[in-house]
Amino acid sequence: MSTEFQDIKSHITNLIQMNEEVFNLALGHFTLKHIKKGDYLVTEGTIAKHIAYIRKGLFRTFYLKDGNEVNTCFCMENSMTTSHESFVNKKASTEYIQALEDATIISLSHESLLSLYESNSEWVELSRLLTEVECARLTERIKALSFETAKEKYLHLLTSQPKVIQRVSIQHIASYIGVSRETLSRVRSQISQLQ
Amino acid sequence: MSTEFQDIKSHITNLIQMNEEVFNLALGHFTLKHIKKGDYLVTEGTIAKHIAYIRKGLFRTFYLKDGNEVNTCFCMENSMTTSHESFVNKKASTEYIQALEDATIISLSHESLLSLYESNSEWVELSRLLTEVECARLTERIKALSFETAKEKYLHLLTSQPKVIQRVSIQHIASYIGVSRETLSRVRSQISQLQ
DNA sequence: AGAATCAATTGACATATGTCACATTATTGC
DNA sequence: GCAATAATGTGACATATGTCAATTGATTCT
Numbered sequence: 001m002s003t004e005f006q007d008i009k010s011h012i013t014n015l016i017q018m019n020e021e022v023f024n025l026a027l028g029h030f031t032l033k034h035i036k037k038g039d040y041l042v043t044e045g046t047i048a049k050h051i052a053y054i055r056k057g058l059f060r061t062f063y064l065k066d067g068n069e070v071n072t073c074f075c076m077e078n079s080m081t082t083s084h085e086s087f088v089n090k091k092a093s094t095e096y097i098q099a100l101e102d103a104t105i106i107s108l109s110h111e112s113l114l115s116l117y118e119s120n121s122e123w124v125e126l127s128r129l130l131t132e133v134e135c136a137r138l139t140e141r142i143k144a145l146s147f148e149t150a151k152e153k154y155l156h157l158l159t160s161q162p163k164v165i166q167r168v169s170i171q172h173i174a175s176y177i178g179v180s181r182e183t184l185s186r187v188r189s190q191i192s193q194l195q
Numbered sequence: 196m197s198t199e200f201q202d203i204k205s206h207i208t209n210l211i212q213m214n215e216e217v218f219n220l221a222l223g224h225f226t227l228k229h230i231k232k233g234d235y236l237v238t239e240g241t242i243a244k245h246i247a248y249i250r251k252g253l254f255r256t257f258y259l260k261d262g263n264e265v266n267t268c269f270c271m272e273n274s275m276t277t278s279h280e281s282f283v284n285k286k287a288s289t290e291y292i293q294a295l296e297d298a299t300i301i302s303l304s305h306e307s308l309l310s311l312y313e314s315n316s317e318w319v320e321l322s323r324l325l326t327e328v329e330c331a332r333l334t335e336r337i338k339a340l341s342f343e344t345a346k347e348k349y350l351h352l353l354t355s356q357p358k359v360i361q362r363v364s365i366q367h368i369a370s371y372i373g374v375s376r377e378t379l380s381r382v383r384s385q386i387s388q389l390q
Numbered sequence: 391a392g393a394a395t396c397a398a399t400t401g402a403c404a405t406a407t408g409t410c411a412c413a414t415t416a417t418t419g420c
Numbered sequence: 421g422c423a424a425t426a427a428t429g430t431g432a433c434a435t436a437t438g439t440c441a442a443t444t445g446a447t448t449c450t
Contacts, residue, residue, distance in 0.1 A: 139280070
């Protein structure tokens with residue numbers, strides 16, 4: 001097996017016990033892709049036909065609200081991303097997924113996933129687990145939004161996703177936690193003064 | 196089949212194509228229970244060992260934050276409720292589920308569900324679908340929390356869950372949408388004046 | 391039915407945050 | 421490397437909302 005699929009293998013076998021042979025049979029369904037910073041994996045109105053395992057890079061998910069972008073997710077190395085509802089239900093996506101850095105992904109189509117379901121039930125179970133992961137992510141986001149003040153929201157993100165704060169611009173973080181970028185800027189300067 | 200299980204059967208066969216025989220084999224696992232207003236299905240720190248189909252009544256899910264209750268979900272007739280993460284992962288619940296009205300539920304234990312998994316794979320698929328429903332609920336809640344003003348949040352709930360507003364006290368709704376009950380009270384009087 | 395408890399309303403006030411405007415600093419592209 | 425563009429930081433100000441307190445209205449329980 002080429003080394004480029006080694007990390008997705010670890011990622012999957014970390015979630016679920018899977019025989020090496022079973023995994024290797026899926027290799028033909030995987031496609032390695034390079035995505036340029038600023039490019040989109042998914043856009044509003046289209047159906048997300050692939051799920052992407054991120055080998056390198058960083059993506060944001062956002063939707064448009066009154067013409068403004070609202071970020072809902074940041075995904076980086078060693079995780080999977082897609083417009084979940086669109087991918088699962090084959091319906092038009094309400095959101096965009098954009099690369100914030102040059103990225104390398106391993107792409108798996110919905111068709112491929114269905115044929116893997118047929119070949120081995122472990123792929124069904126993996127799908128169920130990925131839905132559970134999505135639930136956990138949504139729960140985490142609800143928590144992030146439920147904090148009362150901008151400062152609390154930022155400090156929470158600082159501990160729950162420190163790498164996001166290191167790599168994502170302040171305007172995108174502000175949008176994610178639901179405060180204006182000016183307020184977040186003031187919160188940050190206030191915090192750095194205290195230290 | 197006694198009539199008391201007719202509605203849960205409709206509910207399940209609405210989600211997934213299921214042979215009548217397959218469903219009937221599960222009947223022995225269902226338990227009918229009556230819950231008094233104010234009583235709890237799940238409390239913080241315990242493991243949610245059952246999932247409940249609600250035949251009658253209304254439940255709220257909440258957690259404690261700095262000693263204050265924060266509502267996260269209202270469930271009523273013809274839907275299922277449990278502390279999802281606790282039930283799925285067999286870990287201590289971080290939330291409470293309380294009856295806001297006298298209720299009748301049909302209860303299914305985690306053990307029973309696992310044995311149904313063995314008997315027929317349609318129950319596995321049902322489980323995945325219930326997780327998708329949970330995802331949709333969480334997404335809806337994120338949307339509710341993402342509106343900017345108290346008025347927008349309330350008006351959204353008014354259209355998305357009108358029955359909740361009819362049956363749930365204002366203090367619980369305020370907690371759900373993340374505003375103080377005083378503010379919600381003012382928002383409501385403002386809205387009724389305009390009409 | 392009446393007492394007691396709980397829920398909702400309303401007023402006064404302090405404040406966190408959004409918005410606009412502009413200055414400053416980074417980043418990008420040629 | 422330099423111009424152009426984008427991102428971030430700050431000040432001034434208006435306002436939506438939380439908090440506290442007091443009142444009114446509704447439920448509950450014996």
